Amino acid sequence: MTGSSVNSASNSTGQVKSLPHAESPQWLAFVEAKQTAVRVPGVPDWWVQGAAEARERILRSGFPTTKREDWKYTSLMPLHGKARRLSMGPVDVRGPRGLQVFTLSQLSKAIASGDASGGTPWGSHEEMRALETRLREAFSRRDLGFGAELCRAFVDDPFIVRIPKGFNAAEPVEIHWKSLPKDQWSFGLAYVDVGEGANAVLSESYGRGVDAQSVQTVLHLESSAKVSHLRTQRGEGGVVIASTLARLKSQATYHAVQVASGSGLAREDFYVELLEKHASAIADGVFVGKSKDVSDHHTNLIHLVGDTQSQQLYKGILADESRGVFNGRVVIAKGASGANSAQLNKNLLLSKKVEIDTKPELEIENDDVKAAHGAAIGRLDKEHLFYLRSRGITQAQAVEVLARGFAFEVVDKLESDSLRALGREAVNEALVGLRWEDT
Amino acid sequence: MALLEVKNLHAVVETADGSEKPVLKGLNLTVNPGEVHAIMGPNGSGKSTLSKVIAGHPDYKVTSGDVRYEINFQMKNLLEMDPDVRAKEGVFLAFQYPIEVPGVSNEVFLRTSFNAICKHQGIEEMSEEAFAKFLKAKMEIVEMNPKFLERGVNVGFSGGEKKRNEILQMAVLSPRLSFLDETDSGLDIDALRIVANGVNRLRNSDNAVVLVTHYQRLLDYIVPDFVHVLADGKIVESGDKTLAKKLEEKGYDWLLG
Ligand SMILES: Nc1ncnc2c1ncn2[C@@H]1O[C@H](COP(=O)(O)OP(=O)(O)OP(=O)(O)O)[C@@H](O)[C@H]1O
Ligand SMILES: [Mg+2]
Numbered sequence: 103m104t105g106s107s108v109n110s111a112s113n114s115t116g117q118v119k120s121l122p123h124a125e126s127p128q129w130l131a132f133v134e135a136k137q138t139a140v141r142v143p144g145v146p147d148w149w150v151q152g153a154a155e156a157r158e159r160i161l162r163s164g165f166p167t168t169k170r171e172d173w174k175y176t177s178l179m180p181l182h183g184k185a186r187r188l189s190m191g192p193v194d195v196r197g198p199r200g201l202q203v204f205t206l207s208q209l210s211k212a213i214a215s216g217d218a219s220g221g222t223p224w225g226s227h228e229e230m231r232a233l234e235t236r237l238r239e240a241f242s243r244r245d246l247g248f249g250a251e252l253c254r255a256f257v258d259d260p261f262i263v264r265i266p267k268g269f270n271a272a273e274p275v276e277i278h279w280k281s282l283p284k285d286q287w288s289f290g291l292a293y294v295d296v297g298e299g300a301n302a303v304l305s306e307s308y309g310r311g312v313d314a315q316s317v318q319t320v321l322h323l324e325s326s327a328k329v330s331h332l333r334t335q336r337g338e339g340g341v342v343i344a345s346t347l348a349r350l351k352s353q354a355t356y357h358a359v360q361v362a363s364g365s366g367l368a369r370e371d372f373y374v375e376l377l378e379k380h381a382s383a384i385a386d387g388v389f390v391g392k393s394k395d396v397s398d399h400h401t402n403l404i405h406l407v408g409d410t411q412s413q414q415l416y417k418g419i420l421a422d423e424s425r426g427v428f429n430g431r432v433v434i435a436k437g438a439s440g441a442n443s444a445q446l447n448k449n450l451l452l453s454k455k456v457e458i459d460t461k462p463e464l465e466i467e468n469d470d471v472k473a474a475h476g477a478a479i480g481r482l483d484k485e486h487l488f489y490l491r492s493r494g495i496t497q498a499q500a501v502e503v504l505a506r507g508f509a510f511e512v513v514d515k516l517e518s519d520s521l522r523a524l525g526r527e528a529v530n531e532a533l534v535g536l537r538w539e540d541t
Numbered sequence: 542m543a544l545l546e547v548k549n550l551h552a553v554v555e556t557a558d559g560s561e562k563p564v565l566k567g568l569n570l571t572v573n574p575g576e577v578h579a580i581m582g583p584n585g586s587g588k589s590t591l592s593k594v595i596a597g598h599p600d601y602k603v604t605s606g607d608v609r610y611e612i613n614f615q616m617k618n619l620l621e622m623d624p625d626v627r628a629k630e631g632v633f634l635a636f637q638y639p640i641e642v643p644g645v646s647n648e649v650f651l652r653t654s655f656n657a658i659c660k661h662q663g664i665e666e667m668s669e670e671a672f673a674k675f676l677k678a679k680m681e682i683v684e685m686n687p688k689f690l691e692r693g694v695n696v697g698f699s700g701g702e703k704k705r706n707e708i709l710q711m712a713v714l715s716p717r718l719s720f721l722d723e724t725d726s727g728l729d730i731d732a733l734r735i736v737a738n739g740v741n742r743l744r745n746s747d748n749a750v751v752l753v754t755h756y757q758r759l760l761d762y763i764v765p766d767f768v769h770v771l772a773d774g775k776i777v778e779s780g781d782k783t784l785a786k787k788l789e790e791k792g793y794d795w796l797l798g
Contacts, residue, residue, distance in 0.1 A: 484600075485640050486642050488624065489642065490642070490654075491597075491623070491628070492625075492633075492634055493654035493657075494658040495625055499653070500625075503649075503653060507645040507693070510644060
């Protein structure tokens with residue numbers, strides 16, 4: 103096990119300003135203050151310029167309000183009074199031998215030094231230039247939602263996890279976005295580059311102990327790469343705005359499972375792009391809401407070519423006065439014949455005061471495809487509860503057992519034993535203290 | 542001292558439309574440790590309702606009467622206890638229609654249940670490994686294939702497999718008072734013998750079994766000490782095992798008159 107810790111917090115401290123009201127124009131002054139941020143030595147011009155542009159766009163259009171269609175269920179008001187400082191979040195990355203972890207500034211320094219014939223610590227010049235080009239392309243995107251925009255605007259130096267060709271390990275690569283002291287809004291950005299045919303298991307976690315956090319993870323899967331990715335968003339009442347993009351080349355397979363719980367306000371924008379034939383993705387999730395939590399999941403499965411597959415199973419468990427949003431967008435591009443997509447959202451409501459907004463959004467420009475979708479809303483079955491209680495199981499425990507059964511269906515699809523165990527653990531933790539109100 | 546004493550029990554069921562329908566209309570029954578009772582009676586007479594009232598189903602409300610159950614040599618009011626507390630004190634109901642619980646594996650269900658009861662009785666909970674071993678022995682009693690442990694509780698089980706699973710639960714929990722509600726219905730000839738032998742093996746001088754059945758055949762295997770006829774919410778006739786034979790020949794008409 104090699105461990106790496108990337109911590110760029112020291113590069114940009116000191117935006118000690120009170121964070122203004124979430125929907126007021128003063129936000130923008132806050133963003134403006136960041137214009138004076140210290141530039142990390144070695145970071146390429148395109149990065150710095152792109153960040154400045156992203157900040158300008160935020161300045162122009164402001165923070166999204168519930169008047170915007172894609173934010174209509176979710177208000178950013180809870181940010182008010184929580185995040186008083188913008189900071190780069192520390193992150194822990196560890197994983198099996200062969201894993202490479204470095205920052206963009208280190209990458210571009212390595213490219214700039216050495217001669218073209220020599221290598222870098224991570225590979226040939228040519229490979230590293232190609233990697234920088236991929237990064238540059240991915241990070242000039244403006245269509246990945248507000249979470250991505252925030253990270254682009256405020257991250258000084260993204261870090262790169264390189265899983266090279268030939269990598270094959272059952273042991274997980276772990277990315278833990280750590281918390282910062284109170285009152286901070288921390289940002290983080292990771293680029294996970296997976297080489298041809300590599301086989302990796304990835305466990306990512308964030309949300310714990312944070313007041314406010316925005317993270318973006320971009321994954322690039324070369325041909326025939328195989329990645330399982332558990333994303334555990336385990337909040338403790340804070341605000342999380344996260345964004346994920348996975349891009350898949352031919353025959354690449356990606357199995358993502360999100361387990362989200364505990365954040366007072368969580369917004370997840372998840373994009374999977376099937377770029378070449380025979381790429382296939384599973385993008386599943388479980389979200390658990392308690393007290394007044396808002397858990398908002400916008401997923402986007404984009405079939406750019408034919409003969410690609412996507413499958414989605416998202417399950418919501420909502421208790422107390424929580425709210426859930428599932429917006430499942432599926433795009434099948436013109437000419438992508440033979441694309442196959444299936445989406446299912448199931449929700450278990452445990453009180454009368456919860457709310458679920460579920461919506462499929464299909465954009466299909468082709469006849470010769472399969473696109474199934476469905477949504478279901480259910481409550482706990484009283485006969486199930488009685489059956490468990492008649493066997494000595496208390497009501498509270500019976501509720502947990504039934505909810506666990508509902509949620510495990512999602513995590514149990516993970517093939518990797520270690521990831522499945524982590525997924526089950528995340529679900530178990532999410533369900534502690536789950537209340538059922540007889541409806 | 543009796544194990545169970547039911548006196549002048551009146552109960553109503555809350556129907557789907559919210560109204561209340563009287564079902565039990567003054568029922569009396571006393572069960573002593575070591576006894577086997579059989580309850581027979583026409584469809585709709587209230588046999589399952591009695592079982593569910595004993596187990597504490599929330600849809601069934603007792604309007605008058607008394608149900609007492611012996612705990613530590615004292616007759617306690619059973620109706621005051623939550624269903625899970627009753628189970629922890631040794632009351633068991635094998636359901637006429639066992640419920641399917643998707644997503645919860647049979648093994649996890651049995652272990653959760655077993656450990657809940659251990660904890661209540663102050664016995665140390667079993668580890669996963671120890672329980673697996675214990676369970677294996679219990680499964681042999683009902684000749685059940687281990688593959689049923691991984692599946693969701695009763696999910697996709699045939700009617701007979703569900704009934705066998707109920708008796709497996711009984712074997713795991715070793716209750717003191719078991720109501721077996723038509724456990725024989727839906728069993729093939731071999732399964733009936735296996736299940737009946739299983740129940741006989743679980744019998745002892747401290748526990749008691751109440752069999753709800755429509756058929757004399759079960760009583761050839763599990764010989765009852767008493768046979769009762771439940772009609773229109775009351776026990777209208779009680780006798781020894783010969784009463785079951787008589788009912789088989791003559792039907793219920795002669796009692797209902
Ligand atoms: N949940 C319910 N809603 C409405 N009616 C009910 C309900 N439960 C029981 N009843 C009614 O109460 C009466 C007694 O039912 P119960 O199930 O106790 O009969 P039973 O003696 O077990 O019959 P069977 O031999 O057919 O199993 C029946 O008329 C039945 O329709
Ligand atoms: Mg019945």
